[in-house]
Amino acid sequence: MSGFSAVLRKDLRLELRSGESTLALLALSMLVLVVLVFALDAGRVRSVDVAAGALWVAMVFAGMLGANRALLAERDNGAIRGLLLSPLDPGTLYAAKLAAALIFMAVAEVGAVILMVLFFNLEFDASIARLAPILALGAIGFSALATLLSAITGRTRGGDMLLPILAVPIFVPALIAGVKASAAALAGAPLDSMDAWLKIMVAFDVLFVTAGYLLFEHVVGEG
Amino acid sequence: MRANFFKMNSAIRNGLGYTTLALMIVALFMVFDYVPPEAEQGIAQLIFYFHVPLAWVAFASFGIVAIAGIFYLWLGDQLWDDLGYAAAETGMVFCTLMIVAGSIWAKPIWGTWWTWDSRLTTTFILWLMYVGYLMLRASADDTPQVARFGAVIGIVAALDVPIVIASVRLWRTIHPAVLVTKQGGHGLEDPRMVTTLLVCLAAFTVFWAWLLMLRFMQLRTRSRMGELAVRIAFASAAASDKQVMEPG
Amino acid sequence: MAAPVVEIHNLAKTYGLAPVLREVQFRLMPGAGAFVVGGNGAGKSTLLRILAGLEAPSSGNAIVFGQDTRKLAARYRRRIGMMAHQSFLYPNLTACENLEFYAELYSIAEPRVSAELWLERVGLADVANARVRTFSRGMEQRLSAARAMLAEPLLLLLDEPFASLDHDGSEIVASLIRVAIERGAAVIATAHAVPEIEGVEFAVYEISHGRFASQVHKEEVRRGGRIRSLLGR
Amino acid sequence: MEHFGYLFAAYSIIFVVIFLYVMFICRRQAALDAELRTLEARMAALTKASDESASSQSQPDA
Numbered sequence: 117m118s119g120f121s122a123v124l125r126k127d128l129r130l131e132l133r134s135g136e137s138t139l140a141l142l143a144l145s146m147l148v149l150v151v152l153v154f155a156l157d158a159g160r161v162r163s164v165d166v167a168a169g170a171l172w173v174a175m176v177f178a179g180m181l182g183a184n185r186a187l188l189a190e191r192d193n194g195a196i197r198g199l200l201l202s203p204l205d206p207g208t209l210y211a212a213k214l215a216a217a218l219i220f221m222a223v224a225e226v227g228a229v230i231l232m233v234l235f236f237n238l239e240f241d242a243s244i245a246r247l248a249p250i251l252a253l254g255a256i257g258f259s260a261l262a263t264l265l266s267a268i269t270g271r272t273r274g275g276d277m278l279l280p281i282l283a284v285p286i287f288v289p290a291l292i293a294g295v296k297a298s299a300a301a302l303a304g305a306p307l308d309s310m311d312a313w314l315k316i317m318v319a320f321d322v323l324f325v326t327a328g329y330l331l332f333e334h335v336v337g338e339g
Numbered sequence: 340m341r342a343n344f345f346k347m348n349s350a351i352r353n354g355l356g357y358t359t360l361a362l363m364i365v366a367l368f369m370v371f372d373y374v375p376p377e378a379e380q381g382i383a384q385l386i387f388y389f390h391v392p393l394a395w396v397a398f399a400s401f402g403i404v405a406i407a408g409i410f411y412l413w414l415g416d417q418l419w420d421d422l423g424y425a426a427a428e429t430g431m432v433f434c435t436l437m438i439v440a441g442s443i444w445a446k447p448i449w450g451t452w453w454t455w456d457s458r459l460t461t462t463f464i465l466w467l468m469y470v471g472y473l474m475l476r477a478s479a480d481d482t483p484q485v486a487r488f489g490a491v492i493g494i495v496a497a498l499d500v501p502i503v504i505a506s507v508r509l510w511r512t513i514h515p516a517v518l519v520t521k522q523g524g525h526g527l528e529d530p531r532m533v534t535t536l537l538v539c540l541a542a543f544t545v546f547w548a549w550l551l552m553l554r555f556m557q558l559r560t561r562s563r564m565g566e567l568a569v570r571i572a573f574a575s576a577a578a579s580d581k582q583v584m585e586p587g
Numbered sequence: 588m589a590a591p592v593v594e595i596h597n598l599a600k601t602y603g604l605a606p607v608l609r610e611v612q613f614r615l616m617p618g619a620g621a622f623v624v625g626g627n628g629a630g631k632s633t634l635l636r637i638l639a640g641l642e643a644p645s646s647g648n649a650i651v652f653g654q655d656t657r658k659l660a661a662r663y664r665r666r667i668g669m670m671a672h673q674s675f676l677y678p679n680l681t682a683c684e685n686l687e688f689y690a691e692l693y694s695i696a697e698p699r700v701s702a703e704l705w706l707e708r709v710g711l712a713d714v715a716n717a718r719v720r721t722f723s724r725g726m727e728q729r730l731s732a733a734r735a736m737l738a739e740p741l742l743l744l745l746d747e748p749f750a751s752l753d754h755d756g757s758e759i760v761a762s763l764i765r766v767a768i769e770r771g772a773a774v775i776a777t778a779h780a781v782p783e784i785e786g787v788e789f790a791v792y793e794i795s796h797g798r799f800a801s802q803v804h805k806e807e808v809r810r811g812g813r814i815r816s817l818l819g820r
Numbered sequence: 821m822e823h824f825g826y827l828f829a830a831y832s833i834i835f836v837v838i839f840l841y842v843m844f845i846c847r848r849q850a851a852l853d854a855e856l857r858t859l860e861a862r863m864a865a866l867t868k869a870s871d872e873s874a875s876s877q878s879q880p881d882a
Binding site for chain 2: 823824826827829830831833834837838841842845848849852855856859862863866869870873
């Protein structure tokens with residue numbers, strides 16, 4: 117476990133020092149929301165579905181950026197080889213990188229939610245609090261998937277463009293569930309009324325965290 | 340051993356080719372002449388007899404991509420990577436055709452080229468996943484790890500299929516049905532329809548197996564030629580050593 | 588007779604169509620040192636990366652601590668220290684933070700203490716809190732040496748350890764190598780020229796066009812003017 | 821018979837696309853054959869080179 121905390125603390129320290137990726141994530145999610153407000157002219161109408169949709173679009177794009185940065189720290193000076201050579205096993209490395217991506221995404225999500233409430237004339241009330249577990253489940257699933265895929269796209273030509281093309285279709289089920297659950301929560305429905313959606317999100321998370329943990333060693337090594 | 344492996348394979352491949360030809364002719368005859376058109380939808384419903392086999396073949400191919408991926412990661416033999424790549428490519432051809440045929444059939448019956456019907460949506464998401472797989476294959480073809488990357492993507496995509504089906508069905512039932520989605524497929528009244536469907540299924544399965552083998556053996560050849568090129572490189576390096584040691 | 592630390596049987600490696608290593612036979616006992624001398628692109632770095640388990644050979648196999656390098660378990664990786672052309676260090680972390688991070692990865696008891704100790708050993712104590720980004724190539728090389736030897740490894744893979752080191756730096760790294768060998772570690776280093784390390788007997792191998800010449804006598808190498816007197820005497 | 825156009829379109833597209841795919845495979849086959857020829861040429865050059873060096877050893881030039 118010491119390996120996990122070492123890598124995570126190192127990533128957080130690097131992030132706090134440069135701070136560029138969290139700011140970039142926040143800026144990106146804000147921009148996506150602004151674009152959607154103008155595109156859907158949602159300023160006037162109090163539409164919950166539009167707000168939930170916009171929130172998740174912002175999350176997916178911010179998450180993509182966050183995941184791409186997950187292995188960026190290791191690209192300088194071949195640091196990834198330092199990790200592969202060390203007794204740290206790839207699964208723990210994956211877990212640490214996933215945790216880091218999750219933290220970045222959480223920050224972006226909080227920012228996006230606040231902006232969503234402002235941009236879409238909603239209230240800071242209980243419904244927003246109910247969003248938290250849904251967004252958490254979404255963030256876990258997306259980070260698990262994107263961290264695994266960014267280890268692949270990070271090392272192929274034109275990979276950065278490939279990450280969304282690979283990640284979004286696979287993420288679709290969690291996206292549908294997330295948007296539907298968020299819309300219901302914003303419309304005041306209690307959490308247990310949408311357990312079907314939540315079950316799908318939990319299944320997605322469990323599946324892709326384990327798949328990522330097991331498959332990471334195959335994509336990160338040079339071999 | 341390699342020689343007859345190749346001879347045996349091309350015998351199988353040609354055998355598949357001829358069976359495909361025969362079965363396909365029978366299938367076409369049955370669809371256009373033997374089977375009674377479905378009462379309500381008229382002859383447009385006949386597209387169904389190719390639509391369902393295309394779907395079955397596409398799903399089967401993507402299953403093979405995942406299985407081949409697992410074997411490649413486990414055994415590391417290039418054979419599995421070639422199989423996975425060939426299955427993904429052929430699977431994509433049939434998956435694309437299935438969507439196209441589906442939407443051509445939807446136009447006369449449901450009045451629109453595309454509806455977010457649960458089956459069509461699921462297939463479309465699957466189609467997007469494997470577009471990603473093939474784009475990765477194309478852009479990473481020179482990196483040595485492309486086989487491992489392909490295997491992982493193949494496995495991850497296959498793992499996602501059940502969740503896609505579940506979420507789309509849930510989403511689809513809640514989504515207000517734009518049109519009456521009477522899918523012609525279930526409840527075939529006339530036994531002749533069932534036999535026609537079975538023949539079409541057989542014809543397409545053999546057709547797919549033939550195409551898969553065609554492409555698979557081509558990729559096998561490409562891989563073996565790669566190995567040969569490496570051996571030649573070694574031989575020429577050894578030859579140049581001899582020149583260095585005692586110039587001829 | 589102790590088991591050899593490294594055994595290589597007929598190893599070959601190609602990148603695409605270029606054969607980088609061919610018919611490599613090699614054995615290294617604990618407490619022994621070997622220098623692999625050869626021009627650029629002769630395959631020296633590839634050999635070290637294979638021994639470190641970072642790359643798989645195309646054919647043949649490399650055995651380290653009795654394990655095939657394709658599947659090195661964590662407890663064997665712990666005994667390997669490597670210096671490569673790249674330093675494996677994080678530019679935005681300070682020298683001390685870098686060493687502390689690697690100390691934790693190798694689960695060393697007192698990471699901070701051992702980091703500071705090693706910084707002194709490589710003469711970087713005064714820049715402990717400077718970011719590696721601000722380091723000169725030589726300083727980074729010294730820190731990389733500290734990182735490689737931090738966990739007292741039993742096998743040291745050093746790819747041109749003396750590159751871009753000034754006189755003091757070379758002397759420090761040379762003494763660290765001597766200490767490691769006295770501690771019973773095996774050392775394989777690559778270089779363009781064989782440095783003279785006092786009190787340590789090195790076997791010297793030449794590698795050309797990917798082929799490993801069998802052991803080369805030091806005198807031969809010396810005659811070839813390839814002995815770079817390290818210590819300036 | 822009003823839907824015949826759709827039926828015809830669906831079936832013809834299926835066969836046309838599969839036909840194009842088979843053509844694609846044949847084109848790739850041609851590329852493979854070309855590569856095979858270059859490999860054979862290099863192999864031939866190699867064996868010739870080693871024959872020469874072998875023959876020169878057996879009877880040194882007069």
